[in-house]
Amino acid sequence: MHRQWPASASRCRCGFGVYMTYPYTAFREEIHTALARAIRKEYGTDVAVRLEAPSEHADAAFPCFPLAGVAKASPRDIARRLAAGMEGEWIDRVEAVNGYLNFFICPEQLGREVLSLVDAMGDRFGALEDRGTSVIVEHTSANPNGPLHVGRARNPIIGDTLARLFRWAGYRVETQFYVDDMGKQVATLLWGIRNLDLKTEGDKEDHRLVAYYQRAHARAAEDEEVDEQIKDIIRRCEEGDPEALGAVKEAYRGVLAGILQSLERINISIDSFVEESRFVREGTVQQVIQRLQESPYAGREGGALYLDLEPFGVHGRNKKFFLTRTDGTSLYATRDIAYHLWKAQQADRLVNVLGEDHKLEAQLVEIALTILETTVPVPVFYSFVSLPEGKMSTRRGRVVHLDDLIEEAVERAHREVKKRREVPEETARHIAEKVGTGAIRYNIVKVRPEKAITFRWEDALNFEGQSAPFIQYAHARCCSILRKAGDAGVSPLPGSGFDHLQEIRLLKTIALFPDVVESSSQSCNPAALAEYAHTLAADFNLFYRDCQVLGSDREEQRLALVRATQITLRNALELLGIAALEEM
RNA sequence: GGGCCCGUGGCCCAGCCUGGAUAGGGCGGCAGCCUCCUAAGCUGUAGAUCGGGGGUUCAAAUCCCCCCGGGCCCGCCA
Numbered sequence: 001m002h003r004q005w006p007a008s009a010s011r012c013r014c015g016f017g018v019y020m021t022y023p024y025t026a027f028r029e030e031i032h033t034a035l036a037r038a039i040r041k042e043y044g045t046d047v048a049v050r051l052e053a054p055s056e057h058a059d060a061a062f063p064c065f066p067l068a069g070v071a072k073a074s075p076r077d078i079a080r081r082l083a084a085g086m087e088g089e090w091i092d093r094v095e096a097v098n099g100y101l102n103f104f105i106c107p108e109q110l111g112r113e114v115l116s117l118v119d120a121m122g123d124r125f126g127a128l129e130d131r132g133t134s135v136i137v138e139h140t141s142a143n144p145n146g147p148l149h150v151g152r153a154r155n156p157i158i159g160d161t162l163a164r165l166f167r168w169a170g171y172r173v174e175t176q177f178y179v180d181d182m183g184k185q186v187a188t189l190l191w192g193i194r195n196l197d198l199k200t201e202g203d204k205e206d207h208r209l210v211a212y213y214q215r216a217h218a219r220a221a222e223d224e225e226v227d228e229q230i231k232d233i234i235r236r237c238e239e240g241d242p243e244a245l246g247a248v249k250e251a252y253r254g255v256l257a258g259i260l261q262s263l264e265r266i267n268i269s270i271d272s273f274v275e276e277s278r279f280v281r282e283g284t285v286q287q288v289i290q291r292l293q294e295s296p297y298a299g300r301e302g303g304a305l306y307l308d309l310e311p312f313g314v315h316g317r318n319k320k321f322f323l324t325r326t327d328g329t330s331l332y333a334t335r336d337i338a339y340h341l342w343k344a345q346q347a348d349r350l351v352n353v354l355g356e357d358h359k360l361e362a363q364l365v366e367i368a369l370t371i372l373e374t375t376v377p378v379p380v381f382y383s384f385v386s387l388p389e390g391k392m393s394t395r396r397g398r399v400v401h402l403d404d405l406i407e408e409a410v411e412r413a414h415r416e417v418k419k420r421r422e423v424p425e426e427t428a429r430h431i432a433e434k435v436g437t438g439a440i441r442y443n444i445v446k447v448r449p450e451k452a453i454t455f456r457w458e459d460a461l462n463f464e465g466q467s468a469p470f471i472q473y474a475h476a477r478c479c480s481i482l483r484k485a486g487d488a489g490v491s492p493l494p495g496s497g498f499d500h501l502q503e504i505r506l507l508k509t510i511a512l513f514p515d516v517v518e519s520s521s522q523s524c525n526p527a528a529l530a531e532y533a534h535t536l537a538a539d540f541n542l543f544y545r546d547c548q549v550l551g552s553d554r555e556e557q558r559l560a561l562v563r564a565t566q567i568t569l570r571n572a573l574e575l576l577g578i579a580a581l582e583e584m
Numbered sequence: 585g586g587g588c589c590c591g592u593g594g595c596c597c598a599g600c601c602u603g604g605a606u607a608g609g610g611c612g613g614c615a616g617c618c619u620c621c622u623a624a625g626c627u628g629u630a631g632a633u634c635g636g637g638g639g640u641u642c643a644a645a646u647c648c649c650c651c652c653g654g655g656c657c658c659g660c661c662a
Contacts, residue, residue, distance in 0.1 A: 317658060
């Protein structure tokens with residue numbers, strides 16, 4: 001029923017080499033210590049203290065049920081008995097209810113600490129201390145044969161959000177795009193560009209060039225001669241022929257540029273691009289084949305090398321994992337192994353964002369990497385995005401391109417802005433761009449990756465409720481209040497003394513942010529972050545409704561709380577790659 | 585046929601890893617709230633056999649088994 005706290009503590013670097021403990025971490029540690037002591041004293045036993053995360057019942061709860069057996073007492077009695085000795089600077093009060101020990105955090109202490117921490121850390125509030133660990137996040141890695149469609153866009157959005165999360169969680173992060181420059185897709189594209197004379201329209205290269213790919217694909221299907229010519233390109237690439245590889249690169253360059261333009265518009269940039277062919281050129285694929293054929297699992301069928309994966313629990317047809325063809329040339333997965341060996345040399349951890357269709361391949365590669373005794377990557381699989389009428393298919397013209405979705409979302413946002421406020425056109429354009437693209441990112445990232453998505457325009461263009469604009473709007477409201485208060489308005493550390501229900505609720509949610517960074521990064525679950533951002537915005541809206549800020553006799557404290565909310569919302573949006581607008 | 589994943593009010597999603605207190609949100613429906621810090625907001629209301637069935641347990645949406653429905657995969661393709 002209830003979530004548990006993240007296993008490890010969240011701490012931050014505050015100022016110069018001074019480490020501070022985030023409020024809820026301190027609260028939790030205090031409870032752990034007090035509980036362990038009390039349980040040992042009362043029942044003479046050591047149990048692992050598991051606390052439940054904040055809920056409507058308590059800010060932290062300890063279920064006494066598991067203790068009932070050893071303590072030979074009812075959970076209710078245990079709770080009552082343990083409640084007596086619980087105190088500390090963070091623990092405001094303890095209640096024994098229904099066999100639970102419910103802890104409440106001290107609002108005074110929380111108010112003081114949260115406000116000073118947010119003030120001191122600013123746009124680093126929520127960040128965790130450096131772990132001295134590096135991680136490479138591989139994402140997108142789309143075949144550069146045409147523009148991104150909405151289905152493929154799930155990959156960069158998940159990947160980029162994960163990369164941002166890891167950075168905040170204290171890792172040194174690099175993102176990589178693995179460029180498949182040896183496959184049939186790019187070879188087909190090259191053939192098309194060389195042999196076809198098409199009139200193409202559009203102002204982005206990926207949209208112009210995809211027509212060559214599509215037409216060439218169709219030609220290859222009906223003309224064996226064409227198919228042979230394409231296969232010849234692939235063959236030469238696999239042999240590492242620099243001329244062929246250069247030509248392929250020249251062909252896909254424009255498509256890739258177009259893809260990157262689209263990604264840039266949704267605030268995604270990728271640190272480095274790694275060409276698959278380099279592992280052939282540099283001979284590392286051959287080394288992989290060499291090393292694996294010496295392993296006890298190697299076998300041959302015809303001239304083709306394979307690994308027998310039966311000892312690893314792989315059965316059926318998949319147990320023979322082929323590394324080469326009969327002619328000795330490498331296969332996609334073999335080159336992927338070489339890529340991972342290379343990656344393992346430059347980072348401590350590897351995370352790969354992959355479509356669920358790559359599950360089997362990833363499993364096989366993982367086993368090979370285990371045999372080679374190197375870093376095994378952590379995969380994050382996502383399910384496909386389909387349309388109400390079925391699977392997305394470029395060939396059948398049943399796709400929604402990311403660029404079209406962006407256009408539509410931005411245009412719709414623009415209409416909304418014009419409808420609501422009178423602002424200069426330039427401002428309206430800016431807001432519309434950030435609202436529209438933010439809505440797209442949020443709409444995709446809020447759903448857990450393993451859930452299949454059916455794309456519906458009305459969901460994608462929803463600007464209310466669980467959406468980016470809802471969160472952006474709360475942020476804009478904060479900014480508006482702060483703007484009106486003026487420079488002198490917010491003193492950094494007013495005496496705390498929050499007592500309104502909504503003030504305290506908001507304070508608690510702000511304080512939870514570092515824990516969300518910790519847990520969602522550890523579980524590679526950006527959807528949890530998206531949910532948090534919505535909760536924070538919703539809690540602010542309640543505060544906004546019930547607590548007048550400007551002109552109230554508590555103006556100073558409340559302004560400080562608004563400021564802390566604004567910073568936390570901005571940081572959460574930054575993690576989601578969504579613009580924190582100051583006005584909407 | 586085999587493997588992996590998903591199945592929570594009309595619709596979409598969280599909670600499942602690590603079992604516990606009235607199953608949370610959002611959209612849509614209905615009824616309301618702008619002389620007051622931006623109504624992309626807020627309030628109320630109706631609506632749930634947590635796909636079905638067994639099992640484990642003091643306790644199951646959560647763990648185990650079986651079944652049903654959907655997705656993905658099962659090339660010397662990428």
